[in-house]
Amino acid sequence: MRNLHHPEREQLDLPAVLYALSDPTRLEIVRKLAGEGERACGTFGLPATKATLSHHFKVLREAGLIQTRVEGVHRYNSLRKPDLDARFPGLLKAILKATAPR
């Protein structure tokens, strides 16, 4: 099993986090993950190819926004809310509020 790289909490970098969030599809992934615990990669119902989604999950993971757990051939993602809230208080909340369906 491949080990995926996840930055430590203290390594999280604000510009990289904001860059990861600067894409509508990645914002939507974060919004969906915020509403629940863990979610398998194929279940987001987003209009993008598997390769494109893989890229988006990678950007989010490498910036420290999500945790990816590999189980057999499946990958399960969760939002690193405690880490994000500790490093950037109020940021995730403001972004989720701004992306809420109106």
Add this chain to the structure above:
Amino acid sequence: MRNLHHPEREQLDLPAVLYALSDPTRLEIVRKLAGEGERACGTFGLPATKATLSHHFKVLREAGLIQTRVEGVHRYNSLRKPDLDARFPGLLKAILKATAPR
């Protein structure tokens, strides 16, 4: 005098705003502007060429983060705090908190 384009409040787009903020120099410009009203372009004391800074101001302006007023050969920038707070409540505050010198 050239008229510079500024998007209206209702046109502000969250991914574009986050992208504009995803750069350390642009974050520093926003942080400096947050502490005061208006500031001339050449007074930021940032380690970047004039061309690079012009590019950063343009990205910030086109995303709706700053207002640029042209007066003769000078350009004065200010943060569009009321517009940002109206569209994305809490976002600017969280970002300024995260960029505060520790």
